[in-house]
Amino acid sequence: MTGWRRSSSLHSLRTAVIAAVCTATVGASLSGCGVFPGTSGGSRAPVTVMTFAPDETKATNMPGMPAMAQAFARYVNSRDGIDGHQLRVLTCNERNTSSGAAACARRAVRENAIAVVGSYSQHGRAFMAPLEAAGIPYIGGYGISDEEFTSYLSYPINGGQAALLAGNGRQLATGCRKVSLVRPDTVAGDDLPVLLNAGLAEGNRKASSDIKAAEDSTEYAAKAEEALDDAGNEDGCVTAVLGERTETFFDSFRRLREESGADVRVSSVLSSVDQPLIDRTGGASGPFEGALMTGWYPNAGDARWGTMRDVIREHAFGDNRIDAADAGVQTTWIAYTVLKKVIETLDRPEITAGAVTHALDSGVRVDTGGLTPSLRWRYADMLGTPGFPRVVNRGVTFQVVRDGRLVAQREGFVNVTTTMRNATTA
Known part of the structure; x- marks a missing residue:
């Protein structure tokens, strides 16, 4: 990064003295450091x-x-x-x-x-x-x-949750015969099914179910069973967007999927699932191996x-x-x-x-x-559409979990302008 102003020698000396004092003093006030x-x-x-x-x-x-x-x-x-x-x-x-x-x-x-x-x-x-x-x-x-x-x-x-869900729909439109969405039962969560469906529509797909869940629940066994049943046993996908509780949901979902033997792929967005969560839940042997993820930015290893x-x-x-x-x-x-x-x-x-x-x-x-x-x-x-008029960044990234690491499924940014506009007119 450039553009730093040159310090005077006096200011540089003062900065060095303050830094030394703060380093040496464990209880130093942050306002002086x-x-x-x-x-x-x-x-x-x-x-x-x-x-x-x-x-x-x-x-x-x-x-x-x-x-x-x-x-x-x-x-x-x-x-x-x-x-x-x-x-x-x-x-x-x-x-x-x-x-x-x-x-x-x-x-x-x-x-x-x-x-x-x-x-x-x-x-x-x-x-x-x-x-x-x-x-x-x-x-x-x-x-x-x-x-x-x-x-x-x-x-x-x-582009916020809106861009992520629109992008996630596009990402899942190829390869997912049926899609179950699990999302928060909140005002902010009410827009998510419409956005996901706008993306799925580009691949002639539509979400099979809109499953509302409490965002602060300690278990999601019933919601996981509902999502699994609705997604079906072949080429079905379940995408969950529950913030910090997404981990709790997929923990319940994995057990049910293993018991049933269903061939259902999981998905989410990078505001709910990230590399630390993947590492914490077992990496390549965890529930997110092979999962499709939509993010705002390049993968963390970039x-x-x-x-x-x-x-x-x-x-x-x-x-x-x-x-x-x-x-x-x-x-x-x-x-x-x-x-x-x-x-x-x-x-x-x-x-x-x-x-x-x-x-x-x-x-x-x-x-x-x-x-x-x-x-x-x-x-x-700006995007200028109802609901999201001030969006200026309509780019998302498509990622996938391979060998326990989030990597690019597709290089570069995917522009979801049309998808978001279609969602507001649906």
């Missing part, structure tokens, strides 16, 4: 941003996202910040509740954050309203809530993730919350890449939320090093 700096050490003002995500809840947890944000701050601050601005990262646990999401957003407003970056929450209405009232942009959300693709202050970096891996190794200090193969961590990395580019483009002593928003609306283009297609948020770049 570069993660939450109070001063920039130069003429350019520090910038404050927030990253929030759920942690220690009964449903999906994403602790790696705020941890990645903190590692990114240490990374850029060790190089005199972003264009001379030290980066102050606030983190917040939104607890998978609307009240928690709203509380995080209100804190971002109180602390004069210029943006909320690389965050996760299903409760878009709760967090977007305070941000909109304060004029704070939401950059690179995980893609799980409707408001991320409708709010005028949201700047998504992927060389394009090299810079992120270097930053994690050098600046995460052994933080076991961060896994480079986690889709949440990857999303946060890309979102902060966008923030960095915007701040560098502004090239001014003080950065405001309004200035960031104006730059994004005016067409700043971000090259993510091939991790996504080139990103830009002009009106002309």
